[in-house]
Amino acid sequence: MSDRAGLGDSPLVVEHEARPELRHHFADVVQQRNAASLGMWVFLATEIMFFGGMFCGYLIYRREYYPSFAAGSKSLNLWLGALNTAVLICSSLTVALSVRASQLGKRRQLLWLLWGTIFFGLVFLGVKGFEWRDEYVHHHVPTFYFSAQDLIRENPNLHIDPQATKIFYSLYFSLTGVHAAHMVAGIGIFAVITFMAWKGKFTPEYHTPVEIAGLYWHFVDIVWIYLFPLLYLIDRRPGA
Amino acid sequence: MATTAVSSERANYLNAEYGIRSWLFTTDHKRIALLYLISITAMFFVGGFFALLIRLELLTPAGDLLTADTYNKAFSMHGQIMVFFFLVPSIPAVLGNFLVPMMVGAKDLAFPRINLLSWYLYIAGAGLYIWCMMSGGVDTGWTFYTPFSSLFSNTHVVEAAMAIFIAGFSTILTGLNFVVTVHRMRAPGMTWSRLPLFVWSHYAVSLIMLLATPVIAITLLLMVLERALNLGIFDASRGGDPVLFQHLFWFYSHPAVYIMILPSMGVVSEIIPCFSRKRIFGYSFVAMSSIAIAVIGFLVWAHHMFVAGISLYSALVFSFLSYLVAVPSAIKVFNWTATMYKGSISFSTPMLYALGFIGLFTIGGLTGLFLACLGVDVHVHDTYFVIAHFHYVMVGGAVLGYLGGIHFWWPKIAGRMYPEGWGRLAAVVVFIGFNLTFFPQFIVGYLGMPRRYWQYPAEYQVYNVLSTAGASILAVGYLLPIIYLLWSLRYGKVASENPWQATGLEWRTASPPPTFNFDETPEVTWEAYEYDTMPLPEEVTLER
Numbered sequence: 001m002s003d004r005a006g007l008g009d010s011p012l013v014v015e016h017e018a019r020p021e022l023r024h025h026f027a028d029v030v031q032q033r034n035a036a037s038l039g040m041w042v043f044l045a046t047e048i049m050f051f052g053g054m055f056c057g058y059l060i061y062r063r064e065y066y067p068s069f070a071a072g073s074k075s076l077n078l079w080l081g082a083l084n085t086a087v088l089i090c091s092s093l094t095v096a097l098s099v100r101a102s103q104l105g106k107r108r109q110l111l112w113l114l115w116g117t118i119f120f121g122l123v124f125l126g127v128k129g130f131e132w133r134d135e136y137v138h139h140h141v142p143t144f145y146f147s148a149q150d151l152i153r154e155n156p157n158l159h160i161d162p163q164a165t166k167i168f169y170s171l172y173f174s175l176t177g178v179h180a181a182h183m184v185a186g187i188g189i190f191a192v193i194t195f196m197a198w199k200g201k202f203t204p205e206y207h208t209p210v211e212i213a214g215l216y217w218h219f220v221d222i223v224w225i226y227l228f229p230l231l232y233l234i235d236r237r238p239g240a
Numbered sequence: 241m242a243t244t245a246v247s248s249e250r251a252n253y254l255n256a257e258y259g260i261r262s263w264l265f266t267t268d269h270k271r272i273a274l275l276y277l278i279s280i281t282a283m284f285f286v287g288g289f290f291a292l293l294i295r296l297e298l299l300t301p302a303g304d305l306l307t308a309d310t311y312n313k314a315f316s317m318h319g320q321i322m323v324f325f326f327l328v329p330s331i332p333a334v335l336g337n338f339l340v341p342m343m344v345g346a347k348d349l350a351f352p353r354i355n356l357l358s359w360y361l362y363i364a365g366a367g368l369y370i371w372c373m374m375s376g377g378v379d380t381g382w383t384f385y386t387p388f389s390s391l392f393s394n395t396h397v398v399e400a401a402m403a404i405f406i407a408g409f410s411t412i413l414t415g416l417n418f419v420v421t422v423h424r425m426r427a428p429g430m431t432w433s434r435l436p437l438f439v440w441s442h443y444a445v446s447l448i449m450l451l452a453t454p455v456i457a458i459t460l461l462l463m464v465l466e467r468a469l470n471l472g473i474f475d476a477s478r479g480g481d482p483v484l485f486q487h488l489f490w491f492y493s494h495p496a497v498y499i500m501i502l503p504s505m506g507v508v509s510e511i512i513p514c515f516s517r518k519r520i521f522g523y524s525f526v527a528m529s530s531i532a533i534a535v536i537g538f539l540v541w542a543h544h545m546f547v548a549g550i551s552l553y554s555a556l557v558f559s560f561l562s563y564l565v566a567v568p569s570a571i572k573v574f575n576w577t578a579t580m581y582k583g584s585i586s587f588s589t590p591m592l593y594a595l596g597f598i599g600l601f602t603i604g605g606l607t608g609l610f611l612a613c614l615g616v617d618v619h620v621h622d623t624y625f626v627i628a629h630f631h632y633v634m635v636g637g638a639v640l641g642y643l644g645g646i647h648f649w650w651p652k653i654a655g656r657m658y659p660e661g662w663g664r665l666a667a668v669v670v671f672i673g674f675n676l677t678f679f680p681q682f683i684v685g686y687l688g689m690p691r692r693y694w695q696y697p698a699e700y701q702v703y704n705v706l707s708t709a710g711a712s713i714l715a716v717g718y719l720l721p722i723i724y725l726l727w728s729l730r731y732g733k734v735a736s737e738n739p740w741q742a743t744g745l746e747w748r749t750a751s752p753p754p755t756f757n758f759d760e761t762p763e764v765t766w767e768a769y770e771y772d773t774m775p776l777p778e779e780v781t782l783e784r
Contacts, residue, residue: 025348025425027761035350035424042416042450050454053488054462057473060484143469163472163479170471174462 021206033208040212044219047182051223054178058171058230065164071151072168073234075140077131081232084127088221091120095214102207107200110210114194117217121187128180135169142170172231179227182220189213252655252752267352268755273338274653275359276329281722283325283366286373288715290318295677295711298704303695311694312379313395319382324404325366327638328496331503332449333362333414335645336442338653340418342746343436345427345764347756350420351413358413365407372399381692383493386474386485390466397467401460408453411499415449418442427745429764436744436768437526441506444530448495448502448537456492459485483548490541498537500634501601502530504641505572508594511648512576514742515591516583517776519769522575529568536565546617555614562612569605573598584776588740589663593644596671600636604629607682622692625685631678643670643721650725651739655752656732662724670717676710741777743770 019029026032062069098113132141139147146169148162193213196202202210253270256262263271293314297305306314341349349355372378378400380389389397422435422443435443463485465471472478474485513520520526542550542558576598585591607629610616620626650658684703689696696704738747743766749758 023352024756025346025350025352031424035420038423039351039354039416039420042419046412046416046450046454049451050458053455053458053491056488057462057484060481061473064481065479142471161479166471167473167479170465170469170473174465178458178461 019206021201021208029206036208036212037215040215044215047219047223051175051178054171054175055226055230058175061164061167061171062234065161065167067155067158068148068151068160068164069168070235071155071158071160072140072165072172073232074155074236075138075151076172076232077134078232078236080127080131081228084124085224085228087120087124087127088224091117091124092218092221094120095217099207099210099214102197102202102210103204105202105204107197107202110197110202111194114190114197118187118190118194121183121190125180125183125187128176132173132176140169141173142166175227175231179220179223182223186213186217186220189216250750251754252750253755254655254752256755265356267348267356269337269341269349269352269355270653270753270757272355272359273334276333276337276362279359279363279366280326280329280334283321284718286370287318287321287326288718290314290321291711292715294318295708297694298696299708301696301698301701301704306694308694309379312381312692313377315692316379316381317373317377320378320400320404321369322634323382323496323500324407325362325369327500327634328411329362329407329414330500330638330642331507331645332418332442332445332499333358333410335438335507335642335649336418336503337414339649339746340421340439340442341425342749342753342757343439343744344422344425345430345745345758345762346421346425347758347761349417350425351417354413355417358410358417361410361413362407365403365405365410368399368406369403372396372403375399383489384460384463385489386463386466386482387476390463390474398464401464405457405460405464408457411449412453415446415453418446419450422446427762427764430745431764433524434764434766434768435527436506437509437520437523437530438503438506440527441502441509441530444534445499445502447531447534448499452492452495452499452538455488456496459488459492462488483545483550486545486548487542490544491538494541494544495534495537497630497633498533500638501641502533504597504601504638504645505530507641507645507648508576508597509572510742510744511590511594511644512579513769513771514648514740515588515594516580516585517771517774518579518583519767519771520575521578521581522571523768525571526575529571532568533565536561536568540565540612543612543617546614547621559612559614563609566605566609569601573602573605587664589658589660589667590644590648592664592667592671593640593647596667596674597637597640597644600632600640600671600674604632604634604636607632620685622690623685624681624689624691627691628678628681628685631681635678636674640670640674643667646721646725648740649746650728651735652746652751652753654725654729654732655735656728657735657739658721658728658732659724662720666717666720666724669713669720673710673712673714673717677707677714678710680704680706680710739777741774743768743774 022029022032026035094113094116098110098117101110101113135141136144138150139145146166148160148165151165152160152162190213193209196209253268256268263275266272266275293306294311297303297311297314303311337349337355341347376396378393378395378397380393380395380397380400384397384401422439426435462473466473466475473480474482476482509520509526540558540562542554543562546555546559607625611620611626611629647658647663650656680703684700687700689700689703735751737749737751739751740747745758745762745764746753748762
């Protein structure tokens, strides 16, 4: 969601430096790059507040209904969640390397790394979709034939409130759903970046779009790094 | 450059290009400001129509003009339109858009296309809201409190909430543009301590827009999910917590009050020194008090919830913090007053609005302290006292600042002077109409008339008749500027570069400015508000 500096030409471009990516209202490319980068950081601050509202609700209800949240958490597929965490960490690596490749002007390497990022993003969404399907089959999707009876049966020692587990799953689906929407947006952004790289738009002097798209991608990863322990690892002690 | 300048007239942003496409696809911050000006004015009159319905219904004690259900919709849509589609974007999206780049000496905002996108998001949100209104409207009050909004209301809650969700992103993008522009686009020599106070207040308001608006977005999204999918997050009967909704809602909506008032304070900080011919008193205190309001404003939200069942201890803390936020507001009022002291004051139209602002904002702010007091709040909560209080801040403060700013910068925006006599008349009419409308509401609220009812005991009628009479005077005061400002576009006296002899970079370029604002990037070597070295303006010297 940052300014895609250099994606097109304004009709009002004034020529004052032979740099095609320099927009008319900036004094030089350094100012343009700094503005784009700051813009993305500021946008990410708003994203923290956006997710923050849901995290706040999660923390309050987790404290209120701890046993139900722990039981709900245990019903999630730990291994698929861990696999997805690994997938996203790999994608962050390819993003970091792609920024480096664009700085060095290695176009082929850049393209491979960008494709790798998109691939990991799609794998994440695929695994996540599989998990959601699994939860639907087990009647854990609120409103759609929701039932917490299996959790009550499996955790006879805990005081599980079906309504509270429903709140857990509501928050689980809201959080992972909004996160997945951000992943979809990220994949779209990286598709554009890949196209631009394929067109040879990036040079060692100009690679701001790769950097700021990378910032966004890392942010979406970090959100998952918090979501994974909060949702999957509430209480994983054996026999608890 | 794609200019088609007429030989007799200097090329400016208005005549640079012609045709509807040159406006709808413009990335010029000044043209986008005008697009915003037209669209928010339209929304203002839609919201004003509902205000008219409310005032007509309350003219008589019986519920005779509207049914109770229709009345619920009228005050809900009045509030939502005025807050989300008029007050929040008003000064930032119109005057801020026009002036922030010029005041810092830049050619445009940092992200011109994002600026245009923000206008389209506003239009999408406003369009969806109008559609929601046409298809039956919404009756939740502007606050969308659960579980009424999520479980019981049979109106178009989802559409209204999504319209506000979309418009919220328009606000976020405007704030993002301002922050990056102020950080990265300042002209050589334009240090932070030389920034006009208008820019400081817009910087502060951008911080609020950026950090508070996403929270209302996610809150409304959760409420919509709750309603559509029957989740139970905010429903007490199913383990959820309606007070959590109120916390999240006011975490945005209290700072949103500062989104509305801070830009007006910026406008007043420009007008007062100019028409007092004096440097602003205590520049750094006025600048820092904007930041202080933005920061403390985030920590006071639960004073809307003293009777909602929050703990006494948190109520005490929030009450204390609410008193604290009055300190930076008072610093501003004292500094404006000190600026005028021994100044050479002329009562031009913008100055009349600014003086009205100071008086009415002071009343609005001080009655806010009554409401922050735990004991008094229990007595006047949800009465017309609250209505009067926040209208003194939002209308007496924010709208008067907006009108003052429109008049002050009209020569720069349009290149023409407005008729001064009509301007002063309208300012006085607005002031009288406003006070007649809302002062009786303090009294009737203190006597116990609750808000949001379509009928009331006969003993309150005299106050309501006064209020309705005042509202019709106020409406005249709003219509007058529309007429004479449009008239001035063609018949007004051609404005010089700097008709008020004001300081500030926006007055050192042509009126109207060229597309890139300045013929040469300015180099700033002076402090803001150096009125001691400025000559007196011709127009006002005669009247002093």
